[in-house]
Amino acid sequence: xxxxxxxxxxxxxxxxxSFALFSQDREIKIYKNIRCLACxxxxxxxxxxDFANDLxxxxxxxxxxxxxxxxxxxxxxxxxxxxxxxxxPVKKSTLLLWFFPVFILVIGIFILYKRTVFEKSKLS
Amino acid sequence: xxxxxxxxGIFFLFISFFIVFYYALKSDTKNNTQIMVGTRLPNIQLSxxxxxxxxxxxxxxxxxxxxxxNIWSSWCVPCRDEHPFLVKLKNEHQIKIFGIxxxxxxxxxxxxxxxxxxxxxxxxxxxxGSKSIEIGGYGVxxxxxxxADGIIIFKHVGPINSTTFEKIVATIK
Amino acid sequence: MTSNIGFISIxxxxxxSLFILILFFKHVLFGGPLxxxxxxxxxxxxxxxxxxFVLLVISFIISDFSIVAVYENSHTDKPFFYKFAGxxxxxEGSMLLFILIISLYGYLFLLFSKQLNFSLRFTTIFFQTSLxxxxxxxxxxxxxxxxxxxxxxxxxLGLNPILQDPLLVLHPPFLYxxxxxxxxxxxxxxGGLICNYYNQSWAAIAKRWxxxxxxxxxxxxxxxxxxxxxxLGWGGYWFWDPVENASLMPWIASTALIHSVLVMxxxxxxxxxxxxxxxxxFVLSLFGTxxxxxxxxxxxHAFANDPERGLYILFIISLITxxxxxxxxxxxxxxxxxxxxxxxxxxxxxxxxxxxxxxFALTVVTIGTTYPILLSVFTGxxxxxxxxxxxxxxxxxxxxxxxxxAIGPYMKWSKNSFAVxxxxxxxxxxxxxxxxxxxxxxxxxxxxxxxxxVLCSLYLIISVLYEFAYFKNxxxxxxxxxxxFSHAGFxxxxxxxxxxxxxxxxxxxxxxxxxxxxxxxxxxxxSNYFSKEDKNYQELTGEYEIQKNGEKIxxxxxxxxxxxxQQFTSETSIRGEWLSDMYIAMDYTSDTSDGIGIRFYHxxxxxxxxxxxxxxxxxxLLSFVRRKNxx
Numbered sequence: 001x002x003x004x005x006x007x008x009x010x011x012x013x014x015x016x017x018s019f020a021l022f023s024q025d026r027e028i029k030i031y032k033n034i035r036c037l038a039c040x041x042x043x044x045x046x047x048x049x050d051f052a053n054d055l056x057x058x059x060x061x062x063x064x065x066x067x068x069x070x071x072x073x074x075x076x077x078x079x080x081x082x083x084x085x086x087x088x089p090v091k092k093s094t095l096l097l098w099f100f101p102v103f104i105l106v107i108g109i110f111i112l113y114k115r116t117v118f119e120k121s122k123l124s
Numbered sequence: 125x126x127x128x129x130x131x132x133g134i135f136f137l138f139i140s141f142f143i144v145f146y147y148a149l150k151s152d153t154k155n156n157t158q159i160m161v162g163t164r165l166p167n168i169q170l171s172x173x174x175x176x177x178x179x180x181x182x183x184x185x186x187x188x189x190x191x192x193x194n195i196w197s198s199w200c201v202p203c204r205d206e207h208p209f210l211v212k213l214k215n216e217h218q219i220k221i222f223g224i225x226x227x228x229x230x231x232x233x234x235x236x237x238x239x240x241x242x243x244x245x246x247x248x249x250x251x252x253g254s255k256s257i258e259i260g261g262y263g264v265x266x267x268x269x270x271x272a273d274g275i276i277i278f279k280h281v282g283p284i285n286s287t288t289f290e291k292i293v294a295t296i297k
Numbered sequence: 298m299t300s301n302i303g304f305i306s307i308x309x310x311x312x313x314s315l316f317i318l319i320l321f322f323k324h325v326l327f328g329g330p331l332x333x334x335x336x337x338x339x340x341x342x343x344x345x346x347x348x349x350f351v352l353l354v355i356s357f358i359i360s361d362f363s364i365v366a367v368y369e370n371s372h373t374d375k376p377f378f379y380k381f382a383g384x385x386x387x388x389e390g391s392m393l394l395f396i397l398i399i400s401l402y403g404y405l406f407l408l409f410s411k412q413l414n415f416s417l418r419f420t421t422i423f424f425q426t427s428l429x430x431x432x433x434x435x436x437x438x439x440x441x442x443x444x445x446x447x448x449x450x451x452x453x454l455g456l457n458p459i460l461q462d463p464l465l466v467l468h469p470p471f472l473y474x475x476x477x478x479x480x481x482x483x484x485x486x487x488g489g490l491i492c493n494y495y496n497q498s499w500a501a502i503a504k505r506w507x508x509x510x511x512x513x514x515x516x517x518x519x520x521x522x523x524x525x526x527x528x529l530g531w532g533g534y535w536f537w538d539p540v541e542n543a544s545l546m547p548w549i550a551s552t553a554l555i556h557s558v559l560v561m562x563x564x565x566x567x568x569x570x571x572x573x574x575x576x577x578x579f580v581l582s583l584f585g586t587x588x589x590x591x592x593x594x595x596x597x598h599a600f601a602n603d604p605e606r607g608l609y610i611l612f613i614i615s616l617i618t619x620x621x622x623x624x625x626x627x628x629x630x631x632x633x634x635x636x637x638x639x640x641x642x643x644x645x646x647x648x649x650x651x652x653x654x655x656x657f658a659l660t661v662v663t664i665g666t667t668y669p670i671l672l673s674v675f676t677g678x679x680x681x682x683x684x685x686x687x688x689x690x691x692x693x694x695x696x697x698x699x700x701x702x703a704i705g706p707y708m709k710w711s712k713n714s715f716a717v718x719x720x721x722x723x724x725x726x727x728x729x730x731x732x733x734x735x736x737x738x739x740x741x742x743x744x745x746x747x748x749x750x751v752l753c754s755l756y757l758i759i760s761v762l763y764e765f766a767y768f769k770n771x772x773x774x775x776x777x778x779x780x781x782f783s784h785a786g787f788x789x790x791x792x793x794x795x796x797x798x799x800x801x802x803x804x805x806x807x808x809x810x811x812x813x814x815x816x817x818x819x820x821x822x823x824s825n826y827f828s829k830e831d832k833n834y835q836e837l838t839g840e841y842e843i844q845k846n847g848e849k850i851x852x853x854x855x856x857x858x859x860x861x862x863q864q865f866t867s868e869t870s871i872r873g874e875w876l877s878d879m880y881i882a883m884d885y886t887s888d889t890s891d892g893i894g895i896r897f898y899h900x901x902x903x904x905x906x907x908x909x910x911x912x913x914x915x916x917x918l919l920s921f922v923r924r925k926n927x928x
Contacts, residue, residue, distance in 0.1 A: 023804060023806070024803070028803055028805070033683065035681060040595060041539070041597045042531075045531070046531040048884050048885050050227075050253070051263060054252060054254065054257060055257060057252065058258075061254075078159075078160075078163070078260075079159070079160060079259075081678075081679055082678070082680045083669075083681050084681075086681050086682075086683025086685065087683055087685045087686070088681065088682045089680060093672060093678055093680075094680060096668075097664060097668045097686075100664055101660060101664065104657055108653045108656065108657060109653075111653075112649065112650065112653055115638050115639055116641050116646065117638040118641050119640050119641065127626050130626050131623070131626060134622050134623075134626070138618070141615070142612075142615050144671065145587075145593075145611055146608065146611065147674045148593050148670045148671075148673070149592075149593060149604045149607045149608055150604070151674065
């Protein structure tokens with residue numbers, strides 16, 4: 001890559017008609033939910049890495065084959081584990097993740113209730 | 125008395141907190157690369173690096189107790205470093221190695237094999253990275269050990285070093 | 298040469314700190330007067346740290362590559378500002394900044410507490426010095442910023458291009474002035490507990506030492522959000538990234554603390570809760586520091602991580618937290634004043650209710666951030682916790698929170714005062730309902746969450762505006778500007794977030810030169826490009842014409858290729874209209890055979906989000922304006 005600018009300009013001038021990578025809405029939503037494995041904490045949507053672009057192409061083809069969101073996610077987790085999805089799974093080991101906030105909520109309401117003094121309101 | 129209980133409770137909490145995060149620091153909390161071990165290799169079809177008309181399917185239908193799959197590229201420096209181990213595996217252990225040439229230029233790949241030796245039984249081409257993704261690959265290099273039923277029994281992300289070499293040898297016995 | 302003085306300065310400061318600790322123990326254990334130079338010694342230790350920091354900054358500016366930190370993070374071609382800010386763009390330098398802030402707050406405390414009880418003063422300084430000492434030891438033995446390299450390289454490795462941005466100058470210092478600043482109220486608490494001086498007067502003093510770091514932290518987080526938006530090119534302002542959460546956790550705790558200490562000051566209640574919150578806030582600051590620097594998190598903000606350092610930090614934090622809790626248990630305040638309950642619909646009840654919601658939010662953020670780590674330790678499984686988790690769980694509670702925020706200030710202290718203001722509350726409801734219906738109709742969205750979000754935030758805003766509209770009836774000096782600005786700011790923030798969530802648009806495409814692409818009401822044409830070369834990068838800029846409903850604007854995003862270190866960045870081009878932005882970023886990839894992609898965003902009401910951050914920060918600043926019924 002001697003002079004990247006030169007290369008880029010050359011490519012720009014040799015543009016082919018390629019709207020193949022026009023993404024919006026549902027597609028972007030899926031990309032945002034998938035982690036780029038070659039990056040630090042970025043989603044496919046936010047990453048410019050080669051791995052991210054390759055994976056996006058694979059997913060785009062699946063979308064063209066009318067696969068559902070869930071089918072795509074299952075495909076990915078079978079190969080890369082739950083970690084690749086940003087939305088945490090709902091399974092036995094993540095029960096606490098979902099349950100603990102509820103627990104805190106209930107305890108908090110209970111404590112609050114016990115410490116409340118129920119006085120009549122006065123119009124002073 | 126009440127404070128003693130509080131003390132004990134807090135002390136216990138701290139020790140657990142400290143131990144948990146100590147382990148977290150020590151271990152690699154990154155993704156588990158072994159998730160596909162124990163599952164069947166997904167089906168992929170690859171055309172040959174040497175002859176584009178020739179095709180092959182994996183998992184292999186040939187009767188082998190074990191065989192290897194290695195994802196590599198000529199532009200990948202660690203692939204260069206691990207290549208002698210692949211050659212050694214082929215020569216000393218007579219194991220079939222299916223190579224997947226990943227996003228590479230054919231002439232460079234052929235050049236690489238000529239210069240460093242060709243340990244591969246077959247070299248397939250993955251021009252856009254989709255085949256590697258299909259089998260759960262992260263990049264280059266990556267090595268799989270597959271058994272006769274097409275099950276992945278070993279998966280290593282990154283170059284093979286002497287430790288990995290020994291592990292592979294132990295697996296294919 | 299400078300590096301030697303810098304290092305010696307730190308070491309002497311550390312020794313002085315140790316000496317201060319010894320003097321304290323000598324006085325406490327063996328009686329006799331406290332050494333007359335106790336405070337002077339502390340001031341000296343502060344000046345030494347400050348001097349050391351200045352020397353490090355100078356080393357960066359003059360590109361003294363004999364120092365490892367400068368070599369690894371700087372380059373002679375870098376513009377001046379980034380040489381200066383590069384001082385804290387690395388672990389060692391930022392650690393020194395961390396310690397400087399601890400010391401600075403102690404020094405400020407000495408300056409502005411002259412009228413305070415003497416024991417409280419020197420005990421507070423004792424604790425602040427302990428913190429300073431612990432971290433100085435850590436710095437000297439594991440993270441020395443003045444470590445040398447030989448032979449001296451001619452040139453440095455350069456600073457990560459993403460960090461070469463004006464906001465690097467502001468963001469970390471403000472964050473540190475924030476969450477590290479809570480160290481002082483922490484020390485003040487421990488001092489108060491030990492000296493049996495923890496009471497209503499303590500609360501009156503402590504307030505400013507909570508408001509000050511809180512204001513800095515609010516602004517620091519806002520800066521980070523703003524920086525992520527225009528620098529990273531992903532069109533977002535908050536990602537629930539673990540490192541972002543690490544700064545948010547102390548913010549939530551300190552917001553709860555502010556209100557708790559106000560209750561303590563006004564009603565002599567919540568003594569224990571305030572103490573716990575104080576410890577919690579600082580512990581969360583430290584915990585965040587640990588998470589970020591230990592390598593345990595996977596994040597965009599990844600520092601040069603080092604698990605061994607992480608271990609040291611873990612140890613220090615555990616020690617500090619444990620000691621604080623021991624002191625709290627031993628000296629926990631006995632509630633001397635009457636009942637400890639809260640009258641329904643009194644002012645303190647509404648504050649406690651919202652405190653509870655804040656702690657709930659804190660729990661959610663903490664769990665979301667640490668669950669992946671804990672799960673992998675216990676079961677070896679790896680999962681991620683992304684934005685959806687936080688948004689789904691927190692949204693309903695934010696709405697309740699807004700309503701309580703609106704109603705609370707109209708309540709009286711310690712009395713059920715709902716009936717008095719009932720009519721106002723109904724009026725607020727009607728007016729916010731009307732506006733919400735209007736908005737929903739105009740913007741054509743009837744989504745339930747959207748309506749709730751708009752309704753509740755408008756409710757809060759209207760309740761604040763009402764207060765503001767009638768302030769002529771109250772003496773100017775008595776008006777609580779701080780609350781009005783910060784609460785209004787928060788209302789606008791949630792309103793903006795809701796609007797942004799429902800009405801922003803985004804798409805990506807590869808547009809060949811000269812061609813256009815249509816997306817909803819936008820037509821985007823790639824019209825031109827040009828290149829230029831600057832001090833340390835080459836730049837390719839694309840010109841894109843955007844047409845929306847007949848209006849045309851031109852955006853010019855670019856790709857930069859930096860030379861030291863070799864890295865590509867994508868520079869965004871943003872143009873605002875009213876409160877929204879049109880925003881384009883170019884994609885770069887080593888495979889350019891298909892052309893260059895762009896990402897286009899229409900970020901609806903994003904500017905209102907920035908405005909909200911500023912309003913809340915102003916609210917914090919206004920708390921320092923003396924009110925008539927304050928001392």
